[in-house]
Amino acid sequence: MRACAIIVLIGLAAVANAAGPRVGPISVVDVTVSTRGAVQQLIDEGYDVDNVRGNVVTIYATQEEVQRLRDAGFAFVEIERQPNPAKALTGYHTYATLTSDLQVYALAHPDICRLSSVGTSYQGRQIHALLITGNPDVEEDEPEFAYVSSMHGDEPVGMEMCMYLIGLLLTEYGTDQWITHLVDETAIWIIPMMNPDGLEAGTRNNAQGYDLNRSFPAYPGDFTDTLFDGESLVTAGRPTEVARMMQWRAQRSLVLSANFHTGALVVNYPYDDDGITSGVDSPTPDDALFENISRRYSIHNEPMWKSTQFPDGITNGNAWYNVLGGMQDWCYRFLGCNDVTIELSNTEWPASSALAGLWANNEESMLSYLEAVHIGVRGVVTDYATGQPLWAKITVAGNAHPVFTDPDIGDYHRMLLPGAYSLTFTAQGHFSDTIDGVVVDSGDATRLDVRLDADSDGDGIPDSIEGNGDADGDGIPNRLDLDSDGDGIPDAIEGVAEIDGDGVSNFLDLDSDGDGYSDEVEAFLAHTDPYDADSHPAMPLPLAPWSYLLLVIAILALAHRAGPRRSGAHS
Numbered sequence: 001m002r003a004c005a006i007i008v009l010i011g012l013a014a015v016a017n018a019a020g021p022r023v024g025p026i027s028v029v030d031v032t033v034s035t036r037g038a039v040q041q042l043i044d045e046g047y048d049v050d051n052v053r054g055n056v057v058t059i060y061a062t063q064e065e066v067q068r069l070r071d072a073g074f075a076f077v078e079i080e081r082q083p084n085p086a087k088a089l090t091g092y093h094t095y096a097t098l099t100s101d102l103q104v105y106a107l108a109h110p111d112i113c114r115l116s117s118v119g120t121s122y123q124g125r126q127i128h129a130l131l132i133t134g135n136p137d138v139e140e141d142e143p144e145f146a147y148v149s150s151m152h153g154d155e156p157v158g159m160e161m162c163m164y165l166i167g168l169l170l171t172e173y174g175t176d177q178w179i180t181h182l183v184d185e186t187a188i189w190i191i192p193m194m195n196p197d198g199l200e201a202g203t204r205n206n207a208q209g210y211d212l213n214r215s216f217p218a219y220p221g222d223f224t225d226t227l228f229d230g231e232s233l234v235t236a237g238r239p240t241e242v243a244r245m246m247q248w249r250a251q252r253s254l255v256l257s258a259n260f261h262t263g264a265l266v267v268n269y270p271y272d273d274d275g276i277t278s279g280v281d282s283p284t285p286d287d288a289l290f291e292n293i294s295r296r297y298s299i300h301n302e303p304m305w306k307s308t309q310f311p312d313g314i315t316n317g318n319a320w321y322n323v324l325g326g327m328q329d330w331c332y333r334f335l336g337c338n339d340v341t342i343e344l345s346n347t348e349w350p351a352s353s354a355l356a357g358l359w360a361n362n363e364e365s366m367l368s369y370l371e372a373v374h375i376g377v378r379g380v381v382t383d384y385a386t387g388q389p390l391w392a393k394i395t396v397a398g399n400a401h402p403v404f405t406d407p408d409i410g411d412y413h414r415m416l417l418p419g420a421y422s423l424t425f426t427a428q429g430h431f432s433d434t435i436d437g438v439v440v441d442s443g444d445a446t447r448l449d450v451r452l453d454a455d456s457d458g459d460g461i462p463d464s465i466e467g468n469g470d471a472d473g474d475g476i477p478n479r480l481d482l483d484s485d486g487d488g489i490p491d492a493i494e495g496v497a498e499i500d501g502d503g504v505s506n507f508l509d510l511d512s513d514g515d516g517y518s519d520e521v522e523a524f525l526a527h528t529d530p531y532d533a534d535s536h537p538a539m540p541l542p543l544a545p546w547s548y549l550l551l552v553i554a555i556l557a558l559a560h561r562a563g564p565r566r567s568g569a570h571s
Contacts, residue, residue, distance in 0.1 A: 018048045019239075019325055021209030022062045028080040028204075031057045031069060036279040043278055043322050048211050050204075051263050052321040053309065058263070060204050060211070082154065084202040091352020092156050093163065095125055095196045101163065102128050102192075109170045112136060112183055118191060119244030122207040125196040127244060132169050134184035139406075141380055143373045143413040146189040146257040147366070148245075151212040151327070153198015153205070157344045157358060158260025162192035164359045165366050182370060189254075194241055210239035213259075213341075214323065216246070216330040218273065227334055228393050228404045245327070253406035254337040255413045256293070256373040259327055262350075264343035265303060266310045267294040272317035272326040272341075282318035284332065285401040289417055293372045294340060300364040317341070336403040338415060376416035377438055378445040381405050381425055384453045385464040390427040392452070397422035416440045425450045431462065 033039060033055050042057060043049055047065060051058040060082075061069065069076055093101065106115035114136040118127040133142070147165070149158030169188065172179045182188070193199055197207040205211055215238060217223050225231040233250050235243035269290035274282040284290060291314060298304045298313030307313045310320075317323060331339040345358060381392040389410025393402045396414065405412040414423070418441055424434040430452040440446050453462035 018043070018046055018323075019211050019214035020048070020205060022048070022060070022065075022205060022211075023209045025063060026082040026203065026205070027061050027063065027066050027078050028082065029059050029061055029066065029069070029076045029078050031059055031074050031076040033057055033074075036277075039321060040278045043324075048204075048214065049321055049323075053264075057321075082201075082203045084154075085200070091355065093159060093192075095193070095200055098159065098163075098193060098196075099126065099128065102130055102166075105166055105170055106130065109173075112173055113170060118194075118248040120240075121195070121197045121244075122240040123197045125200075127191065127194055127196065127241060129248070130166060130190045130192075132166070132183055132188045132190065133186060139408045140187070141409050141411040142185055142187055143255040143378070143411075144187040144189065144253055144406075145370055145373045146191065146254050147260065147370075148191045148194055148257060148327075149260040150192070150199065151194045151241075151259060152261060153195040153201065153203050155204075155260075155262040155348050156193075156199060157262045157350065157355070158342075159192040159199075160355050161260060161344060161359060161362050161366065162190050164363070166190055166192075168363070178367070182367070186370065186373060188370065189252075194245065194259075206239055206241055208239055210242075212239055212242055213261075213327055214325040215239050215242045216325050216327050217334070218325045219329065219333050220275075223334060226336065226402065226404075228336075228391070228402070231334065246330075249331065249335060249337070253404065253411075254331075254335070255403075256369075256415065257331065257337055257339045258297075258342050258369060259339065261341060261343050262345040262348045264309075265307060265313065265346050266320075266343050267297050267304070267314045268317045268320060268328075268341040268343065269294050269314065270317055270329050270332050270339070272323035272329050274318060276318065278318060278322035279320075280318060281316045283316065285399045286338065286415075287316075289415060290338070290340065292417060293338070293369065293415075296372050297340075297342065297365045297369040300368055301361045303361060304365075332401070336401070373413065373415070374444050375442075376414045376440055376445045377421070377423065377448055378411065378413045379448040379450060380410045381412060381427065381450045381452065382410050383430070384451040384462070387451075390430065390452060392425050392427040392430075392450075395424045395426070397424070413445065418442050423448070425452060427452050429456055430454050 028050075031042070033042075039049070039052055039057055042059065048060040049057055050060055058079075059065075059069075059076075066076075066078075102115055106113050112132055112134060114131045116129050116131065118129050120126055133140075147162055149162050150156055169179055169183060173183050174180055195206055195212055198205060201207070217234070217238075222234070223231050227233060227250060233246060235246050238246065270284050271282040276282055294314040295312055301313065304313035317326070317328070323329075326341070328339040328341050331337040344362065345354070347354075350358075381390045381394075382388060383390055389407060390405060391407035392405045392410070392412070394404070394412050394414050395402045396416070403412060403414050419439075421438045421440065422434060422436045423438055424432055426432045431454075433450055433452055435448065435450070438446060438448060453464055455461065456463055
């Protein structure tokens, strides 16, 4: 029976895609299948799959799609019909009360809180965004974080959890040490309701009939590169709320975020779609990191952590079921932001009496996940000569996924698990810089500031030494040739006293620590580069060939100056 149904289904005319639009009455149906292959076929045919629990697949379907399922021989049960304005339960916010409560919070806490808007919905309602941070009017060297809830209007539990969190952060700031630290050191964005039109109508979809979490650009059909590397931000043809969110995110430098849903109890991490069969694990280059931060959420939510369906309450998205056009994959691939999908309740719209218990399960989880934005490596990338911030790309050896600086400050925040890493920094019109042996511990991020030399004319000579020639006579124009006063003596040895006994003040006489031994001699013994002027610690580097002869001369001179010492002499 089921095999026949699959064969018939393959021959059906497919819906354009899972995103919609879907107009008219929408039926929420539970479809019974016998194989994972049937799940893939439903997805391929463009049905809007909302959940997979064993052999039951929940689908939001038009009446035409319901008939197609019936004709294909599928057994299903209708569990709801939308629009359903009567679905709204007392104890939940409406759009009006949500708006007024957010305004009250912003007025009551002007020192750490600002209310703004992502933009308006299709029907003209504001998509509210609340910023909570120590200095809300100042761009700072701090990671940006976001909780976004209720892309589906019939899943308002996340909206309520966001409102609980807002109240906690604002009222406990200055009293609770952990919360005060998080607020002072993080730009925390909270968007409680992304689909206000759907909330008012009691529908999953927006007022245009689109499933917003199936409507973001999908890789590789809609884009193949990052915003940094020249891929355009194309919002044309996207549902109104999706276009607004894409623009809002692209204008910021979010490091970590999560979006809230209901209908299951799990943290779902990327990839949701990577071109492989639904039900198969589809890891990102940061798979171990995503598992780690997902557990940081689930471990504090006992019902989630003890899930019988999902070990530790987490799952790879595609391993659960394939989603094309989801927000989390787009954020990760296009903007370099780590994003997960958090399902808060097996019941999509539970009675309001359940909200207090849900908050008790999620309070510490929400704070713990937020705190994870501070792990890894962080710093500021600036121009070597001017000190101005750069829009730069940061990559990790062995990991294809890049992250990017905030061009306003130049700060970057590369989330990484404990270990030693090699990082490469790249910015347009500048020389790249690779730094090895960067150690990450389990606590706060390791600090690593970087300055990149500009090469605006592309001639291979840094702008900072352009026109200085080869002042030190080594045949290579570099920072050692800097001669600010034009006296023919490089800045690096300006005023240096002669200490090596050769009668000439030069680079062999540099003695940074004042111990009477030249840097060149100490570098030779330590196998490091004494002239590394970058902001990071000197890396192991062989000396230039000409240096070895000079070092021998310097060492002999020092030995001659010291003179012979008698055996048994005391120093």
